[in-house]
Amino acid sequence: MNSSVSEQWYIRRGEVIRGPFTEAKIAHYLLHGRIKKNDELSQDRKKWQFSSEFPQLLPLMLQDASDDAFQRQQLMARKQWERQRELSRNESRYLPLLTEIDGDSVEVTVLDGGEAVSAVASGLNEKNPLNRMLVGCVTFSLLAAMGVMIYLNSPEPEVGGIDCTVSASPKVNWSNCQMAAARLPNVDLSGALMKNMNLSRADLRGSQLMGANLSFSNLSAGLLNDADVRQATLVGANLSGADLEGAVFDGADLSYADFGGANLLGTSFNGVKLDKAIWRDGRVCAEGSIGICQ
Numbered sequence: 436m437n438s439s440v441s442e443q444w445y446i447r448r449g450e451v452i453r454g455p456f457t458e459a460k461i462a463h464y465l466l467h468g469r470i471k472k473n474d475e476l477s478q479d480r481k482k483w484q485f486s487s488e489f490p491q492l493l494p495l496m497l498q499d500a501s502d503d504a505f506q507r508q509q510l511m512a513r514k515q516w517e518r519q520r521e522l523s524r525n526e527s528r529y530l531p532l533l534t535e536i537d538g539d540s541v542e543v544t545v546l547d548g549g550e551a552v553s554a555v556a557s558g559l560n561e562k563n564p565l566n567r568m569l570v571g572c573v574t575f576s577l578l579a580a581m582g583v584m585i586y587l588n589s590p591e592p593e594v595g596g597i598d599c600t601v602s603a604s605p606k607v608n609w610s611n612c613q614m615a616a617a618r619l620p621n622v623d624l625s626g627a628l629m630k631n632m633n634l635s636r637a638d639l640r641g642s643q644l645m646g647a648n649l650s651f652s653n654l655s656a657g658l659l660n661d662a663d664v665r666q667a668t669l670v671g672a673n674l675s676g677a678d679l680e681g682a683v684f685d686g687a688d689l690s691y692a693d694f695g696g697a698n699l700l701g702t703s704f705n706g707v708k709l710d711k712a713i714w715r716d717g718r719v720c721a722e723g724s725i726g727i728c729q
C-alpha cells in the first residue's frame with residue numbers, strides 16, 4: 436500500500452530511530468504496549484514529541500478504557516511479547532561457532548550476546564595419540580561448560596495456575612502459554628481461554644475454536660484452514676501470514692487484528708467485527724466495519 440507522507444511515522448527511543456510505520460501500525464504498537472510513554476514520534480524525523488502527545492493515534496478502545504480487566508489484558512500482551520523476544524535472544528546467545536586444533540592448542544569460540552568469546556587450552560600436541568585424547572576431553576569440557584551457561588541463563592518457566600501441558604479440550608485455559616509450531620489439527624478447543632498465547636506457525640487445521648478467546652495471541656504464519664472460529668474473540672490478534680483458507684469466523688470479534696499477507700481464500704466473515712483491523716493488503720478497516728473491511 437502506498438501511503439502518503441502524512442501517514443508515515445517514525446519512532447525514536449534514545450538514539451535509535453525506527454520506521455517509517457503507518458498510523459495503523461503505530462496504533463497496534465500502542466495497543467500492545469510496544470511503544471512506551473517516553474518514546475518519541477515524528478513524521479519528518481525533525482520534530483519529535485512524546486507518544487502521549489498524539490492522542491489521535493491511540494486506539495479508541497484505549498481512549499475509552501475504564502475497564503481494569505482490559506488494561507490488565509493489555510499489560511499481559513506486552514509481557515508476552517517481551518518474553519517471546521527474550522526467548523528468541525537466549526536461543527542464540529551461547530552458540531558454538533568454531534573448534535580448532537592447531538599444533539599444541541585447542542580453541543572453542545562461542546557467541547555470547549553477540550560477542551565472540553574464545554576458550555583456549557594450550558600445551559597439547561595433536562600428533563601424540565595421548566594428547567589427542569586430552570584435546571578431545573578439553574573440548575568436551577569446554578562445550579559442557581557452555582551448556583551449563585546456557586542452562587543458567589535460560590528464562591525461568593512461568594509459575595501459576597495455568598498448566599500448558601494439559602491436552603487440548605473444550606474450555607481449557609492456555610492463556611500466556613508458549614506453543615509455537617504446535618501440532619493441533621482437528622482438536623476441540625471450544626470456549627477455550629487462549630489469550631496472549633504464542634501460536635506462531637501452529638497447525639490448527641480443522642480445529643473447533645468456537646467461542647474461544649484468543650485476544651492478543653500470536654497466530655502469525657499459522658495454519659487455520661477450515662477451522663471453526665465462530666463467535667471467538669481475537670481482539671488485537673496477530674494473524675499475519677496465516678493460512679485461513681476455508682476458516683469460518685462468523686460472529687467473531689477481530690477488532691485491531693492483523694491480517695497482513697494472510698490467505699483469506701474462502702474465509703467466512705459474516706457478522707465479524709473488523710474495527711481498525713489491518714487487512715491482508717495493508718488497508719486499515721474503518722471503525723464499525725462488519726463482515727467487510729471498509
